[in-house]
Amino acid sequence: MHYTNRNSSGALFHRSVSLIILLTLSLFLASCVKATMGLAAKPILAQSGTKIMPLGDSITFGIRSSSGGGYRLPLWDEFAAAHLRVTFVGSRNSGPNSLPDTANEGHPGWRIDQISTHVVVWLEKYQPQIILLQIGTNDIIQNYHVATAPQRLQSLLVLITATLPAASVIVAQVTPLGNPRLNAEIIAYNHTIPAIVSRLRAQGRHVRYVDMYDAVPRGDLRDRIHPDDQGYALMAAVWYNALQPLL
Numbered sequence: 506m507h508y509t510n511r512n513s514s515g516a517l518f519h520r521s522v523s524l525i526i527l528l529t530l531s532l533f534l535a536s537c538v539k540a541t542m543g544l545a546a547k548p549i550l551a552q553s554g555t556k557i558m559p560l561g562d563s564i565t566f567g568i569r570s571s572s573g574g575g576y577r578l579p580l581w582d583e584f585a586a587a588h589l590r591v592t593f594v595g596s597r598n599s600g601p602n603s604l605p606d607t608a609n610e611g612h613p614g615w616r617i618d619q620i621s622t623h624v625v626v627w628l629e630k631y632q633p634q635i636i637l638l639q640i641g642t643n644d645i646i647q648n649y650h651v652a653t654a655p656q657r658l659q660s661l662l663v664l665i666t667a668t669l670p671a672a673s674v675i676v677a678q679v680t681p682l683g684n685p686r687l688n689a690e691i692i693a694y695n696h697t698i699p700a701i702v703s704r705l706r707a708q709g710r711h712v713r714y715v716d717m718y719d720a721v722p723r724g725d726l727r728d729r730i731h732p733d734d735q736g737y738a739l740m741a742a743v744w745y746n747a748l749q750p751l752l
Contacts, residue, residue, distance in 0.1 A: 554590030555752055558633035559609040560620065561640045564680065564740075566611025567599050569731035574600030576732075577609060579741035589752050594631040616644045617657040621664060628668045635751055636665060637744055639677040639717060645690045646682070646730070655697035662701065666710040674710075675747050676702065677717040680740070683729025691718070715747045 559565045559577055567575025574581075577593060581604055584591050593606035600607040610627055612620065617640050628636075640661070644654045658676070665674055678695035682688045695718050702714045720743045725736030732740060 563613035
C-alpha cells in the first residue's frame with residue numbers, strides 16, 4: 506500500500522509540473538503574438554504621418570524651380586533625414602517623382618480673396634493638422650486693393666482657424682520682389698503680419714508667422730518674382746525650423 510501511494514503521488518507531481526509548463530508556454534506564446542501584432546501595427550498607424558497643407562500661390566506650387574516642386578522638395582528631404590512622417594495634402598499636384606507627396610494648394614496668380622473663397626472646402630476635405638500659408642504677392646502685383654490686403658489676410662486666417670480650430674497655421678511674411686516699387690509694398694504688407702498674428706494668438710487661435718522676406722535674397726529670384734532652386738531651399742529651411750516643435 507505504501508509503495509502504491511508513492512507511485513500515485515509521483516504521478517500527480519509529474520502531471521502538475523507538466524500542467525505548469527504548458528500554462529507557462531501558452532502565456533509566453535500569447536505574449537509573443539501580442540508583441541508581434543503591436544510591432545506590425547505601428548508602421549501602419551504611422552504611414553500617413555502628420556498632414557500638412559502647403560497653401561498659397563505660384564510659389565507654393567513651385568513655379569520656376571527646376572524640379573517643379575518648389576520648397577516642398579527640399580522640405581520633404583529635411584523630413585526624411587530626420588525620420589519624420591508627414592503627408593502633404595491638397596487638391597493640386599506638382600513636383601518630381603522623387604517627391605513622394607506632390608499634393609498642395611498652390612494656385613498660380615491667385616490673391617488672398619480667391620484662396621478665401623475655396624479654402625473651407627479644401628480644409629474640410631483634407632483635414633490638415635498644419636497649414637503652411639504664403640499669400641499676398643499677387644494682391645500687390647495685380648494692384649488689387651493693396652491697402653486692405655492685411656485685413657483680407659486676417660479674415661483668411663480667422664476662416665482657417667474657425668474651420669479647423671485644432672490645426673496650426675504658419676503664415677509667412679512673403680518673399681521679396683525684384684521691382685523696387687512693388688517690393689516697397691511687399692515690405693509694408695509684411696510689416697503688418699506680426700501684429701495680425703499676435704491678435705489672433707490672443708484669441709487662442711493656433712497661428713504663428715515666419716520671416717520669408719529676409720530668408721530669400723533678391724538675387725535668388727529667377728524672374729524677379731519666383732525663387733530659384735537656392736531660394737526655394739532657403740524657404741524650406743525656414744518652414745522646417747518652424748515645423749520642428751509641431752512634429
